[in-house]
Amino acid sequence: MLFNSLSYFLFLPAVFLLYWLVFNRSVSTRNLFLIVVSYFFYACWDWRFLFLLVFSTLLDYFSGLKIEACTTSFSRRMWLWISIGINLGLLLTFKYFNFFIDSFNSLLSQLRLPVSHWSLKVILPVGISFYTFHGLSYVIDIYYRRIRAERNFVTYSLFVSFFPLLVAGPIERATHLLPQLREPRKFNYEMSVDGLRQILWGLLKKVVIADKCAEFADPIFNNFTGYGGSTLFAGAVLFSVQIYCDFSGYTDIATGSAKLLGFNLLRNFNYPYFSRSIAEFWRRWHISLSSWFRDYVYIPLGGSKGGKFRTVRNTFVIFLLSGFWHGANWTFIFWGLLNALYILPSVFGGSNRQYLDIIAADKRYPTAKEALLVVRTFLLILIAWVFFRSETLSQAFSIVGRMFSRSFFEAPLLPNKAILLLACIPLFFLVEWLGRRDEYAIQRLSLNWSTYWRWTLYLFFSSLVIYFLGSKNSFIYFQF
DSSP states (O other), rough: OOSSHHHHHHHHHHHHHEEEEEEEESHHHHHHHHHHHHHHHHHHHHHHHHHHHHHHHHHHHHHHOOOOOOOSHHHHHHHHHHHHHHHHHHHHHHHHHHHHHHHHHHHHHHTTOOOOOOOOOOOOOOTTTHHHHHHHHHHHHHHHHSSSSOOOOOHHHHHOHHHHHHHTTTOOOOOHHHEEEEEEEEHHHHHHHHHHHHHHHHHHHIIIIIHHHHHHHHHHOOOGGGGOOOHHHHHHHHHHHHHHHHHHHHHHHHHHHHHHTTTTOOOOOOOOGOSSSSHHHHSSSSSHHHHHEEEEETTTTTTTTTTTHHHHHHHHHHHHHHHHOOSHHHHHHHHHHHHHHHHHHHHHHHHHOOOOOOOTSSSSSSSSHHHHHHHHHHHHHHHHHHHHOOOOHHHHHHHHHHTTTTGSSSSSOOOOOOOOOHHHHHHHHHHHTTTSSSSSSSSSSTTTTTTTHHHHHHHHHHHHHHHHGGGOOGGGGGGG
16 A cells, blocks of 8 residues: 555545544554554555564564563573574565575676576565564663563554554654553644645655656666766766655655654654765664664674774674665665765764754855755765666666766756756755755745645645656655
């Protein structure tokens, strides 16, 4: 059930009305209702993998209880590693098994040794990376005594399976979401209106911008040998906008849907393309994943303590893991490596903690230096996105090589609609710039307008969404 589909437009209002008007006797009743609709939501993708979601929930629920009940450090560590081992074992099997087999066969082939072409024919369960990381953070937090184990199985099950974040995040923390699941919830009109506004903005980013960018970016990447540097550069720009609007649009719809039910989810994007450095970009892009690797991998490995060598080593570890998390392809691993190389100068120079606030927070315009830093950062990220989007490393290197050839100065071979889209993209980022101090761009943009003009804006955005809704393209991060 896609967020940008008619079925979800029918599903969400039905859940909203039943949740507030019918299943309102107690917290447990509402939570149980949300579990049922969340499992239905997941079953609409592929009901065969419901058992995997149930098994993961049971595993981490009982592991958490065991870890908390153990009286010796050995037994606590044993139950922690049982949970981690099984969770990662399932993730590696379903997501990476064929990658390892193919890579091993490729190595044997290069060594002129007999090659086995056997592989495991499995479908990647949607959302497995996200709900696995939910469970891992939960048991690790219990192990380090940051939280107590959740006794109520219904509450914990909803933490893992809550439908707005089940398929593509954000990756929630038990410390943030579990307390909200335990508390009684009263309908909040302002919060619900804010949720609807955020859903509208997310749909506009996904349906009107991301899907249209994909319409022109995909043919360029799929037929890259027939294009020169300027066209390939335009394709890279379109994909950079596509992946941002696609994933942040999903997050806006998920967060807005949760607000309709009285929940606040973790923020996942904070205007990353206005970043002045790579380090700032990663504090603003896919925040829930970046902070997960920081808290559960980087810091336990020693973080930035113990000298530059350990800091560099740990930096490479988390970026390579981030690349590997995104998919079973060497392009993702190289993408992670490239971002690690990008961030090294700031690590050595001690400037990776610069720019903690949004650009021009107290001003209307950035300085010339800030604008140049933003452009430089975007260009570096754009090159990295070429590797992320490409099917193979050779394709990515070929595209980057052509982008920096003489053909970059030739007129791009783009249809008029693509040129018009490229011309309209700055208008989108202008709206983002005006709303950069808020959670999402139009959160307060029109609140001081008259009712007539505010509703005119909402109707205009809604009309655009309805007009472009026909494609119903899947979200990019569903494959992760």
